[in-house]
Structures are given as structure tokens and as C-alpha cells.
Amino acid sequence: MIEFERDRPIWIQVAETLTARIESGQYPPRHLIPSEVQMVQEFGIARGTARKVVAYLRERGVVYTGCPGGDVYVEARDQVENLKLTFERLSGVCLSPEESAAFVAAVRSDHAPL
Structure with a gap:
């Protein structure tokens, strides 16, 4: 689990962590990012927070959903x-x-x- 900064929203910090992993190649294009359940377990966040992270990354064009309600992949x-x-x-x-x-x-x- 990462230690969160108190003065910044947790969902932004998790999104930044995942973005850094994508940029480093840990999660290459067209590969899965952690599921909501995996984010809950790894970061100790609520599932709603994990959804907010995915929505934020999707809006920024960093990830996409393969099928409605499906897995989330790194954008090519x-x-x-x-x-x-x-x-x-x-x-x-x-x-x-x-x-x-x-x-x-x-x-x-x-x-x-x-």
C-alpha cells in the first residue's frame, strides 16, 4: 500500500501512480490495468474510489474499456x-x-x- 498525501485527493494519487506505471512500461499498451477489486486490495481504497480513478484515466485518454462493463486496458x-x-x-x-x-x-x- 502506498502512503497518501493528506492534502490531495486519494483518487488523483492512485491515478498518478497508475499513469506512472503505464509510462514506465509496466502496463504496456493494450494490456490490462488492475481491476477495481485489485485497486481496492493494493491501495486500500473504496471501490467507488477505484471507479473514479478509472473514469478519470478514461477521460484523459490513458485507458479504455474493452466492452461495456468490461476490463480496462492501457490506451495504444x-x-x-x-x-x-x-x-x-x-x-x-x-x-x-x-x-x-x-x-x-x-x-x-x-x-x-x-
């Missing part, structure tokens, strides 16, 4: 990955990691680098 940062994510969101299709990888491979092989 390259253009091909972002195009694939846009396709998923617009079509309402929830692809498995294997299907996502196949889609990205197909886009990369059929098109010049962006």
Missing part, C-alpha cells in the same frame, strides 16, 4: 493502434486480444506506414 499510442480502437468503438465490436492483433497485422500489411 501509435496511429495504427488508435485506428483499430476507433474501428472497435464505432462498430460496437468487442474483439479478443488475438482478434485485435490479427486486425492490426492486417492493417499494417495492407497499408503504408501512417
Whole structure:
């Protein structure tokens, strides 16, 4: 468990911790971040606080939800990955990691680098 600063909201401190882990590569693009339950256990926070952390990271474009109510993944940062994510969101299709990888491979092989 981390020691929180008293003068700053806990949910922001947890979000900053997760963002730092993402930026360090501990949670690479298209990989899961800890679930709400895991955040509760690791940081000693309430589940509602964990939801607020996820909502904040989603609003900032750091993470996305694979399917409504589903797992939360680190947002991709390259253009091909972002195009694939846009396709998923617009079509309402929830692809498995294997299907996502196949889609990205197909886009990369059929098109010049962006």
C-alpha cells in the first residue's frame, strides 16, 4: 500500500501512480490495468474510489474499456493502434486480444506506414 498525501485527493494519487506505471512500461499498451477489486486490495481504497480513478484515466485518454462493463486496458499510442480502437468503438465490436492483433497485422500489411 502506498502512503497518501493528506492534502490531495486519494483518487488523483492512485491515478498518478497508475499513469506512472503505464509510462514506465509496466502496463504496456493494450494490456490490462488492475481491476477495481485489485485497486481496492493494493491501495486500500473504496471501490467507488477505484471507479473514479478509472473514469478519470478514461477521460484523459490513458485507458479504455474493452466492452461495456468490461476490463480496462492501457490506451495504444501509435496511429495504427488508435485506428483499430476507433474501428472497435464505432462498430460496437468487442474483439479478443488475438482478434485485435490479427486486425492490426492486417492493417499494417495492407497499408503504408501512417
